[in-house]
Amino acid sequence: MGNFCRKHCICMQRCAPWLFQESDDGDNTAQAGVDAGIPLPPPRDQKPTNRHNFVALFDYQARTIDDLSFRTGDKLEVLDTSPEGWWYATLLLDSGSTQPGQTLSGYIPANYVAPVQSIEAEPWFFGPITRADTEKQLLCPGNQAGAFLIRESESQKGEFSLSVFDGAVVKHYRIRKDEEGFFLSRKKTFKTLNAFVDYYTNNSDGLCVKLSKPCIKKKVPTPFDLSYNTADKWEIDRNSLQLLKKLGSGQFGEVWEGLWNNTTPVAIKTLKPGSMDPKDFLREAQIMKNLRHAKLIQLYAVCTLEDPIYIITELMRHGSLLEYLQNDAGSQLHLPEQIDMAAQVASGMAYLESQNYIHRDLAARNVLVGEHNVYKVADFGLARVFKLENENVYEAKHETKLPVKWTAPEAIRSNKFSIKSDVWSFGILLFEIITYGKMPYSGLMGYQVIQKLDKGYRIPKPDNCPNKLYEIMLKCWNAEPKDRPTFETLQWELEDYDMDSTCYTDANAFVK
Template sequence: MGCVRSKEAKSSTSKYGPVDLNVTPFNDRTSQYGPEPTLMCHTAAVKAQNNSYNTQTAALTPFGGSSTSAVVPFSGAPTFHPAARVNQFSNAVTMFVALYDYEARTTDDLSFSKGNRFQIIKNDEGDWWQALNLNTGDVGYIPSNYVAPADSIQAEEWYFGKLGRKDTERLLLYQENQRGTFLVRESETTKGAYSLSVRDWDDARGENVKHYKIRKLDNGGFYITTRAQFDTLQKLVKHYKEHSDGLCCRLTTAFLEEAQVMKKLRHDKLVPLYAVVSEEPIYIITEFMTHGNLLDYIKEGEGKVLKLPQLLDAASQVAEGMAFIERMNYIHRDLRAANILVANNLICKIADFGLARLIEDNEYTARQGAKFPIKWTAPEAALYGRFTIKSDVWSFGIVLTELVTKGRVPYPGMVNREVLEQVERGYRMPCPPACPESLHDLMEQCWKKEPDERPTFEYIQSFLEDYFTATEPQYQPGDII
């Protein structure tokens, strides 16, 4: 996915490897974008032939731009569950269950439906296992990341693994979900524990999400309150579906429909890159994002009605993605609302890595004649071509103005040359109408003349995530008093 390559992992391969769309599955895993978490074709042990592609949606985007996209056929695999691996040295037979539908792409594959059960015959050839489909009697290869051991928590539809707290709340508060809709995820704060997240409603807060820590007993059991202990997570969930027993309400429906895709995102704020077509016309193939780019969304789409909390939620997601880029020693160089893509539930991801670059010495000097979006570009970058992660921080400050003004062009009334002259003289955009002073203070920090005085994206992410934090405990108690 975009911009995740560290210096240590730098490859000597070309920047964009050739992709033959007519013969070879998309598996260019040595490009600058780093390895994908899922395989797009068989390993060498299984020769690819007669390849065809499932018609799940992906976006075919002209290289260097993310404002337009087209839907193309593509099959992407969900994130691999390490717990789903079989011990290949064990003689025990473990039954597996399909987590998703799958359509065969070669004559060696098995097509199967969600819920089908398998007996694994051979699993020592990478991430493709030879299996017997117990529902159909067919034998063939299946992608191991589409299955999980039967009766394991990975096989449960309500289990979402490493899903972050904020993403959980965003998903559960989706308008079609009812009170009692729930999911279980790994705890972010306690290793080995889980969190039960439940959509609730009350007079004081209206629609909200309550989180309950599921603790583990020494003997392997689980509990929310010590007076109600269970051998398995499945039994715990079953109990609270039948009785509220101290929770805010009885569990009703596992959160499924609109957010199954979140099982594979794993808190990811960068648009995944699936492949690059290196011949003219050059295209990059990415995940399809339902609502297009953030600028159009807040200016002309459903996002016109968003209030400040939702806008800052979007900003915090962008900051989270940029904090990751910061840690990976990359710079983006073209950060603006038009290059942020939006999916359902206001999920925002950074796109358009056409200008992105790995930096070896904290600074990159652009070649002479390179073109930049002047109104978003830091002065040291626009005037002298010196790009650092701190020039991305400057651009993020401009993105904040785009959000709070619902897509207004930065520096209204000024042409590019005037912007450069005024910024160099110390001019900074004033606080936009209805923008809190504290938020404008953050913008001005991003626009400090000296790059080293600008905040890190890690700080910006923390600042925005805590901006509207209520004085409530991280987890609800097991009993409502």
């Protein structure tokens, strides 16, 4: 039980240890059914041995007749956690508060809830978000002076940071912990973070301002599937889709904003006939669907039984990063926002790195932009199965064509791709970000780029590029793949860009 949380919510182990316990024989039997691809009925008639109460962190509107709608703060009793990512639950409502015809049981996305009385259930706890993201969220309209959140520390694993909006800027405090409890200053310690928050809500006592309301949570997580029923069966009926608005087009087809099941906004990529072999695509897509990370576009479903092939993914309303950088929105971006988008891409790529998966076509055109400055890597793995046809690709071997200006020299010469060739491409992506979407190696043809790279040429530092960022690019473009940084290192460098001890306020300096 609890496969989803074991894989994706390790931070819940301290507050919901039952999710991480080994299953008994009955659970093993049930899991065997799941592994065999047989949907198991929820325990409607038989009371499960383990029932646990959760609280909703976000609103959820049912997508199918099997789903359960709920609102932020609702209490739910989870009856079955064996469907990965989708749990079966019952709403816990006060007597007389139900509406006629209201559904009280059904499937819920597991990443929308947290165990009652856990730190994850607290409205002020934001988990492992970066300092840059923290500041963006606290500075959003609607947050007043005293708005705050507690997050997991980036630099000190197992510790926490308090971030507070003082009405003008965001200030950060390290929450330290010893055998006595949590503290900003050793003059005052607390057994729990709840007690810590209660105290500083009533007393500034060293903080820039008393804590008021938790930061507004605007970023709603993406369910990892369209529904419980599509978690395993993901070849769906194309008649369940409506194409509403064309978002763009390219060499392989078009991208549409669409609607699934009359309930769920999705993106639909329609591929030109002959763009790829359906069998090759399905083999790759099966892997892609199981790659799950907040900075990767989630593949939901496919329609491959007739042309055109449809690829259904989560919807990112602002389109590709390349177009976003080049249009009016890009003109509003400054270095902090550019570093943040690069860090988000590095985070998604670090996950692919950890899964031993190679993107093969990392570029600004394959990063998508969502609401609230969210950036996600798209089209990972598709370069393996697309039949590329355009002037910006280089044919290294029979039936293998590459976007040469983004491709590492060793991949061009011998068609050898690795996560290190993706790192090279990431360096080109950094160039695209800092130049607001300019073409790399401007004025050069593909064969000229190859010749110059072999002689040690590298893109010169753009005029508006800080030396520190250009140094990161040059590391990505090291001639020896083994000497290029890992994406984990790149993520850390970008998330900590220009961060030093002055970013955190010492509470001791304020204690009277």
